[in-house]
Structure formats: C-alpha cells, structure tokens
Amino acid sequence: MNTAAAFDVERLRADFPILQRSVAGKPLVYLDNAASSQMPQAVIDRLVRYQTCEHANIHRAVHTLSETATADYEAARRTLQRFINAREEREVIFTSGTTDSINLVMQGWGRKFIAAGDEIILTVLEHHSNIVPWQMLAAEKGATLRVVPINDAGELLLRDYEALFNTRTRLVCVGHVSNALGSINPVQEMIALAHAHGVPVLVDGAQAAPHLAVDVQELDCDFYAFSGHKMCGPTGIGVLYGRAELLEQMQPFKGGGDMIHTVTFEKTTYNSIPHKFEAGTPPIAAAIGLAAAVDYLGAIGMPAIAAHEYKLLCYATEQLRDLPGVRLIGSAAHKAAVLSFAVDGVHPHDVGTLLNQEGVAVRTGHHCAQPLMKRLGVAATSRASFAFYNTPAEVDALVAGIRSVQKVFA
C-alpha cells in the first residue's frame, strides 16, 4: 500500500459538503481553518440523529431519552479523554470553547491562588484569549504579567523564559501553536522547566489539537484548553483538561444546577469534578458532535493529518517565498501549516477582499494578537491556514490570487 492510498485527500474532501460550493463564481478555496474548520457529513449526520431521535436533558430524568442523552454525553467525554490521553475522564470538562476554558482556570484557580505581588508568565505570541483573562486577574489581585519574547523568526526565546522565573512566579500560560504565525512552541520543555520551579502550566491548544497528536500525560501539562469548531466539530463546545488534583482544589466558577450535591438556603455542597464546573444544561448536542469529529479525525489518524499538512506547509512556503513583492512573516523551524504574509504596498484588507473575489478565503487583520503585531512592527497581516482537506492545487490558487491582487494594485 502506498502513501497516496493511505491518505486520499480527494476522498476526504468529498466528506465535506461545503467544499463543493463556490464563492464569487469560483470554487471555494478555504484557507481560514485557524479561525474555524469545516464540518464533515459524518458530524452533520450525528448532530441530525441526536436532534431527530435522542434529544433530552441529561443527568435529570429516568426516561429513555434522558438516559440515552446522558450516556452519549458522558461517552463523548471519554472519547475526548482518549483523544488527548488524559488519565481519567473526570479530568475532561466541557466548556463553550478555548476562551471559556481559559477563563474557567482564571476564575477557579487564579482567583484562589494568585495574590498581590505574584507573577504570571505569558508569551508575546499569545492570542488575546490567553492574555486578557490574566490581565483582568492581575488588575484585580495586584499581580504582574511577565512576557516571554520571540526572535524575528517567531520562536520563543527559552533563555529569557527561564530568566523570568522567581519565587513569586505562580503560573505559566503558553499557546501550543501560534494562531498568527504557526510557530509550534517547545511546550514540553517549557513545562518541565516550570515544574522544576514548582509552577503549573496552562497550555492553549486551540491551534494544536486539530493538527497534532496531543498527549497531555506526555506533555505533563496542568491545564490544556481547546475548541471543537477548529477541529471539524460544532461551535459552542470546547474542552478544559485539568489534572484532577488541581481541579479538586479549584473553586467553581458558575453556580447552578448539575454542579451541586445538595442545596439548602443555609449551605450548598458542590458536585465532584468534572460536574462541579458544568453548571446548567451543557451544550449536549455540541459535545456529542465534537466526539463524532474526534472519531472522524481518529479514523484518518492525527499523524497522517500532520504529515499531509506539513507537505502543504513546505509547498506553500516555497511558492510564496518565490513570489516577488510578498513577504512571509514567521519562519520558525517548527511550524504548523499557517502562513502569515504581507503583499508590498497592499493593505491586508484589500488583499482579503480581492482574494475572496477569486474564491480564496483567508483571514486578514491582527488575528487577535495585537501585542504580537506590535512586536512584528505590522498593523495586520494576511493569513492562509491549512487543514488536512486542503490540496497543493489550492496553494496554487492562493498564489494566482495574490498575483491578481498585485495586478490590480500595479
């Protein structure tokens, strides 16, 4: 069996109805996967089946539908547990997405364990969702944020990182993969270093979980956050993985049904983890849909996905590097298939509008990483981000699109 047979991108593309549509009269070339990925028919079908035959509230009633929904929701938790190789299923908390996951750690762990004068280490590569919650906490507690710098290639400077640790360091928050540049950060090494200082680490895995095999035990991270909609699942669902020991220590963030053992007006006792953090009716359908997405990705295999995307990255990098008047931004040695670029003399928004006219969807702007844009000395970039269903022909369409933009502005 040759590799082409093992990974048949055309067969996979046929699983995604949206990839058959056209935009502006041209075949859609969807290169905005870092913002949100598309959904295969298997996941759509699973959502339809749930809503058609299985829907009821969970953990409540004894009737058939409720029992089925509860079983499917908890089975989804186990599917996610296996996906990231968590030790126990109770270490997997369903949230509304990465932002929600990070805010849960901020509210539940940060507000309890961070005090005045304490320090939190972040990196300049972080998405706003891994900056702003910590800024809010620092302002509330009188804590300080310390920032790991990068080199011009977009790689974190580990020596500077190490130098940031002191006796007041309480937490490290780092993205596994940069959403704006694609840099794959050496999180395993960073976690080991933090642990040597007795400091826990939160990893923002929003851009890693869809593209790399993630093993939270191998990483030895304390928290790992990711979103469903960037990995072929629905919006409104995400995961917070936390080591059970830390989750037990955390205070609940949202109060309500399902997160309690007993309630009287005098005193409430809380449910055990993970339910302590899942107040109210959760996004049941979305959790089940995310599990279907994980099953779909698992059937292809994360190593096969990573290998195909790496080929796309290499090809796209070669093609764009050779294009006169185009500058690639971010050239880390270890990268996911994300290409940020600037077209000389053309604002990214004009690039985006004109590429759309060629059917090519890219993201333009600051990518929710304004501190990084400032470090790079640009207001905004254009970003093409690939998924396993993208093809070299789509890289060619991007290149042709950029040429046509340059022609308009010539």
Next chain:
Amino acid sequence: MSTDPKTLYQEVILDHNKKPRNYGVLEHASHQAEGLNPLCGDHIHLALELRDGTVAAIAFHGESCAICKASASMMTVAVKGKRRDEAQTLIHEFVDMATGRADAGGGQAVGPHIGRLAVFSGIRELPMRVKCAILPWHTLQAALNAVATTSTEAGNDPLHMPLGDA
C-alpha cells in the same frame, strides 16, 4: 444584485490610494481628530482649519487600507472650500450611500452632492468594508465636533451627535 468588488477598486480609487491628496500634517489646524478602526488597526489623523465657517485647509495622514485612504483623500478634496453645513450634508449623504441607507426609500440612489464620490457606492455590497470607507467621514464629523478620537466600534456614533460650536 451584487457588485463585483473589482469594480470598487477602479482607477480613481487606486489613484487616490497611490497619490493621496491633502496628505500630511496641517500647521494651523483649528479642528482635528483621530479615527480608529480597532478591528483592523487602521488609524487616520485628520486636521482642518475652519476660517469664517469655511474649510480653508484640510489634511490627513495615517495607516489604512486602500478603501479608507482613497475615501479620506477624496473627502478632503470634496469638503475643501465648503461651508461647515455643506460639509455636514456631504457627510450624511456619503454615509447613507455607503451603508445603503440612501436606497431604503427606493427613490433617489444617492444624495445630490455626492458627485465623484459615487465610486464608493459599491461598498454597500461588502459589509465588512463599509467601515473602511466611512472612517474618514466619522473622523471629519468628530473633528467638527471637537471630539479628539472616534472609533468605528464606539458606542457614541459621532454621526448622531448634534453639530456644536466647537
């Protein structure tokens, strides 16, 4: 009906983007304001000199996309020498055209003073870009009202503020 965005990037807009008119800093400004679009990082600085109720001089500078820069450039050309109330009328006509409000009544497509600014009429087909075209006009309104900074994301839309005597 949709407009090909390429028709938006026509000669006159590309020309004003490449060679913006009234680009730079004004020495004796009586009114100025900063316009920001936090969603894309665009910012323009607009300064004008109001003499006897007339826009005697006007200039802008900053970082922005072609749509915003051309809109700012053509705006300065359009309002230079105009009385304050005439500038005000033009602001409303431009914003109504760009947002599609001018079409709402099903009657007249654009205001009577739009003239060459009609090249921006296609922008209404690109909702994400309407703010780019409007930013300079918001900034002019803010300057005339002595508001230091305006933002496309601000709650207090300067277009709905009364014209003061600032």
